[in-house]
Amino acid sequence: MGRLKKTVVLVGMMGAGKTAVGTQLARLLGVPFLDSDEEIVKAANRTIAEIFERDGEPFFRTKESQVLNRLLRGTPCVLSTGGGAFLAEANRSMVAEQGVSVWLRADLDVLWQRVRHKTSRPLLRTANPRETLRSLHVAREPVYALADLVVDSQADLPVEQMAQRVRDALFTRPDVLERK
Numbered sequence: 001m002g003r004l005k006k007t008v009v010l011v012g013m014m015g016a017g018k019t020a021v022g023t024q025l026a027r028l029l030g031v032p033f034l035d036s037d038e039e040i041v042k043a044a045n046r047t048i049a050e051i052f053e054r055d056g057e058p059f060f061r062t063k064e065s066q067v068l069n070r071l072l073r074g075t076p077c078v079l080s081t082g083g084g085a086f087l088a089e090a091n092r093s094m095v096a097e098q099g100v101s102v103w104l105r106a107d108l109d110v111l112w113q114r115v116r117h118k119t120s121r122p123l124l125r126t127a128n129p130r131e132t133l134r135s136l137h138v139a140r141e142p143v144y145a146l147a148d149l150v151v152d153s154q155a156d157l158p159v160e161q162m163a164q165r166v167r168d169a170l171f172t173r174p175d176v177l178e179r180k
């Protein structure tokens with residue numbers, strides 16, 4: 001299990017597995033699991049797609065920063081973020097000060113297979129969603145690479161094993177996760 005001293009903040013593209021792997025990781029570590037997308041939805045009582053449609057992306061990004069700020073102040077937990085949360089410098093500073101960031105890296109083909117059948121991601125409601133995903137992937141990779149740790153999310157690795165990989169990566173940082 002280990003003792004978690006800082007909040008683990010999962011970052012990466014849509015479909016990287018932040019929510020799925022984060023849920024398992026929290027179980028492995030015996031700490032609460034929080035998801036910034038879910039918190040925004042709960043507070044607004046609307047889906048992410050509805051928030052984007054009615055209030056626009058800038059409104060969503062403001063809410064996202066506020067939620068991150070609030071959740072990072074709580075007891076150490078696993079915090080999955082939305083795919084765009086790590087892009088704002090202010091958000092990255094908050095995470096760097098109060099948590100440890102882990103980039104779940106995945107290839108474009110893997111990401112696409114995971115998100116292609118879902119309509120819940122407003123940024124992919126375009127004429128050519130695969131191309132949109134590709135251009136977001138290319139633009140964002142250098143930013144995600146600023147995370148403290150990187151774990152590769154491979155196509156055929158089950159969620160449970162991915163969570164174990166993240167835990168192993170965290171064990172390399174005794175200031176974050178202490179073996180006990």
Ligand SMILES: Nc1ncnc2c1ncn2[C@@H]1O[C@H](COP(=O)(O)OP(=O)(O)OP(=O)(O)O)[C@@H](O)[C@H]1O
Nearest residue numbers: 013014015016017018019020082083114157158159
């Ligand atoms: N390692 C994995 N192996 C198999 N399926 C996975 C894996 N990781 C995620 N998935 C599946 O891919 C889909 C997308 O994963 P998930 O919702 O966790 O992504 P996310 O990073 O949270 O995306 P978003 O940024 O949109 O919230 C889900 O159906 C999930 O079960």
Ligand SMILES: O=C(O)C1=C[C@@H](O)[C@@H](O)[C@H](O)C1
Nearest residue numbers: 014037048082083084121122
């Ligand atoms: O990659 C993104 O910018 C997003 C990812 C999702 O998690 C949601 O936060 C929203 O759909 C935006």
Ligand SMILES: [Mg+2]
Nearest residue numbers: 018019037080
């Ligand atoms: Mg998610």
